[in-house]
Amino acid sequence: MKNIFLVLSPFFISLYFWMPSKAQVLVDFRGVNLTGCERVWEDRKLNGRHALNSIKNAEQKGFNAFRLPLAVDELIKNDRRFLNELRKLVKYTEKTGTPLILAYFHHGIDNDNWKTQSDKLAENWLEILKHIPNDTRYLYLELANEPTLNPDYWEEAAISAIGKIREVSPTIPIIVGASNYNSLFELSRTKPLPFDHLIYTFHYYEPYLFTHQGTEWTGPQNATIGIPYPYSAPDMPKIHPDALGTDGEINYRDYEKTGDINGMVDKISIIANWAKKHQVSLMCTEYGVSQNADEMSRVRYLNDLGKTLREFQIPGFVWEWRGNFGIEGIVKEVK
Numbered sequence: 213m214k215n216i217f218l219v220l221s222p223f224f225i226s227l228y229f230w231m232p233s234k235a236q237v238l239v240d241f242r243g244v245n246l247t248g249c250e251r252v253w254e255d256r257k258l259n260g261r262h263a264l265n266s267i268k269n270a271e272q273k274g275f276n277a278f279r280l281p282l283a284v285d286e287l288i289k290n291d292r293r294f295l296n297e298l299r300k301l302v303k304y305t306e307k308t309g310t311p312l313i314l315a316y317f318h319h320g321i322d323n324d325n326w327k328t329q330s331d332k333l334a335e336n337w338l339e340i341l342k343h344i345p346n347d348t349r350y351l352y353l354e355l356a357n358e359p360t361l362n363p364d365y366w367e368e369a370a371i372s373a374i375g376k377i378r379e380v381s382p383t384i385p386i387i388v389g390a391s392n393y394n395s396l397f398e399l400s401r402t403k404p405l406p407f408d409h410l411i412y413t414f415h416y417y418e419p420y421l422f423t424h425q426g427t428e429w430t431g432p433q434n435a436t437i438g439i440p441y442p443y444s445a446p447d448m449p450k451i452h453p454d455a456l457g458t459d460g461e462i463n464y465r466d467y468e469k470t471g472d473i474n475g476m477v478d479k480i481s482i483i484a485n486w487a488k489k490h491q492v493s494l495m496c497t498e499y500g501v502s503q504n505a506d507e508m509s510r511v512r513y514l515n516d517l518g519k520t521l522r523e524f525q526i527p528g529f530v531w532e533w534r535g536n537f538g539i540e541g542i543v544k545e546v547k
Contacts, residue, residue: 499529
């Protein structure tokens with residue numbers, strides 16, 4: 213298959229972002245997710261050398277900030293080398309001045325266990341903090357990936373967990389998102405939490421019809437493949453019969469209105485205005501599109517979304533370097 217290369221500049225977002233109680237600093241984020249250690253079904257372990265190689269490979273393609281999804285509960289319980297390997301990795305990123313986000317996946321917090329599970333969140337983060345340098349400058353903790361519990365419960369759980377972390381580490385940056393899978397709409401309906409040194413996050417996979425086309429784990433709603441980006445009536449495939457009667461049928465009908473850069477701007481402006489109103493920092497720690505989409509459509513989508521994030525001065529992290537959303541093969545090497 214012929215390789216198609218991304219024009220990288222839309223990924224790269226230079227901005228001054230405000231960390232409360234600290235000076236303004238220039239942060240040039242070119243972010244990507246280094247996935248693998250969140251895949252509990254593969255019994256993955258953290259291999260520091262492998263992670264470093266991935267970082268170096270991505271750096272050669274122009275990326276300079278990384279998010280590391282971690283199945284923290286499983287890794288602490290079953291991987292006796294996890295904390296030592298993590299310490300080595302953090303030492304490297306601190307030495308090289310490389311921003312690194314540790315993201316807590318598969319935390320299992322829900323409407324029934326949120327009180328006890330918020331304690332476990334804090335407990336495991338404190339265990340991690342015990343094993344890494346206490347004077348980090350480039351490390352970020354993402355409290356819990358894509359919570360789905362009741363927004364009121366999640367707010368209380370987050371406040372409880374962050375409070376416990378702050379007793380030990382008053383200034384380490386903590387990234388926190390809203391319920392409903394880090395929904396930007398849910399986040400826009402909240403008020404900032406009562407802590408300094410927080411960054412708020414959202415994930416962006418809109419339109420879902422395009423980004424998740426053909427993905428088995430999302431069910432029949434995304435059974436239709438061949439969806440182009442941007443929307444083009446002559447190029448639209450017929451809707452898959454399995455998608456009829458699902459949300460996918462509605463998304464297919466609306467794609468004419470949602471499937472271009474204007475749809476991106478409309479949605480992301482909502483959360484950008486919220487952040488501006490509350491004077492808080494914002495990141496998009498996940499955005500991407502499945503390899504089931506054709507390569508040119510993926511390129512156009514990622515360029516448009518990168519451009520939109522840049523215009524709103526929101527650092528973004530592409531999902532993912534390698535995997536079924538992987539971009540390694542379509543990113544042009546930076547000169």
